[in-house]
Amino acid sequence: MEVVVVKDAREAGRLAASAVTALLARTPDAVLGLATGSSPLPLYDELARRSTEEGLDLSRATAFALDEYVGLRRDHPASYRSVIRREFSERVTIDPARVHTPDGLAGDLVASCAAYEDAIRDAGGIDLQILGLGADGHIGFNEPGSSLASRTRIKTLTEQTRRDNARFFSSLSEVPHHVVTQGVGTIMDARHVVLLAGGAAKAQAVHGLVEGPVTAMCVGSVLQFHPHTTVIVDEAAASALLLADYYRQVYDGKPDWQGL
Numbered sequence: 477m478e479v480v481v482v483k484d485a486r487e488a489g490r491l492a493a494s495a496v497t498a499l500l501a502r503t504p505d506a507v508l509g510l511a512t513g514s515s516p517l518p519l520y521d522e523l524a525r526r527s528t529e530e531g532l533d534l535s536r537a538t539a540f541a542l543d544e545y546v547g548l549r550r551d552h553p554a555s556y557r558s559v560i561r562r563e564f565s566e567r568v569t570i571d572p573a574r575v576h577t578p579d580g581l582a583g584d585l586v587a588s589c590a591a592y593e594d595a596i597r598d599a600g601g602i603d604l605q606i607l608g609l610g611a612d613g614h615i616g617f618n619e620p621g622s623s624l625a626s627r628t629r630i631k632t633l634t635e636q637t638r639r640d641n642a643r644f645f646s647s648l649s650e651v652p653h654h655v656v657t658q659g660v661g662t663i664m665d666a667r668h669v670v671l672l673a674g675g676a677a678k679a680q681a682v683h684g685l686v687e688g689p690v691t692a693m694c695v696g697s698v699l700q701f702h703p704h705t706t707v708i709v710d711e712a713a714a715s716a717l718l719l720a721d722y723y724r725q726v727y728d729g730k731p732d733w734q735g736l
């Protein structure tokens with residue numbers, strides 16, 4: 477696991493965008509995994525800028541979102557389908573037909589979760605998975621106690637996560653209780669994971685993820701078993717890391733050609 481401490485969210489976005497750009501240069505038909513929440517927004521801004529100003533080409537890429545609320549209408553501004561469209565698909569050259577979001581309105585949610593797993597597999601698996609981090613250590617919507625081998629399925633949100641996400645809704649009562657999320661095992665299958673976290677509210681979760689024991693109580697800690705994870709954090713989110721100076725030293729001494 478590589479930990480990169482950056483100055484601010486913009487720098488985090490630029491660094492993550494460079495990983496996406498390098499991947500697309502090698503593999504124009506790459507499969508991206510997309511996260512929602514506020515942490516990846518500077519990344520999507522930078523991808524949009526590179527598309528407009530530098531000709532970054534996503535026309536052959538495919539994307540799969542991590543999660544979706546159950547029962548929320550598709551065109552609700554807080555649905556992850558809407559967020560991914562607004563922040564990503566409509567601002568880059570990707571074919572909208574190749575941008576997938578779990579279906580939180582499916583009549584048969586269990587079958588729809590299995591179909592989502594099949595679609596990821598049929599696309600060749602995810603090359604680069606963007607992740608945020610919940611204050612309780614969740615990735616996707618895999619709340620504490622999630623099976624570390626889980627696949628795409630229905631989960632119940634904790635009240636903490638509902639409160640955290642209420643800012644995207646007109647009131648807390650509007651936040652759904654249930655979601656569909658890629659499982660922890662699904663995320664672990666991605667070939668490269670780039671996790672973005674910023675702000676002091678994430679400091680303990682970042683410490684647990686990077687330095688804590690691997691435990692379903694901090695689901696992100698399972699990434700310690702992942703062969704290629706890059707954790708990009710700002711100073712505040714890095715503030716509880718015991719080995720922060722060491723991570724800085726490692727990154728500063730890294731040759732440019734290595735990339736992320």
Ligand SMILES: N[C@@H]1[C@@H](O)[C@H](O)[C@@H](COP(=O)(O)O)O[C@@H]1O
Nearest residue numbers: 512513514515608609610616617
């Ligand atoms: N399902 C999303 C997660 O994928 C995201 O990582 C988390 C953190 O969001 P933020 O980046 O806004 O702190 O929020 C939601 O719970």
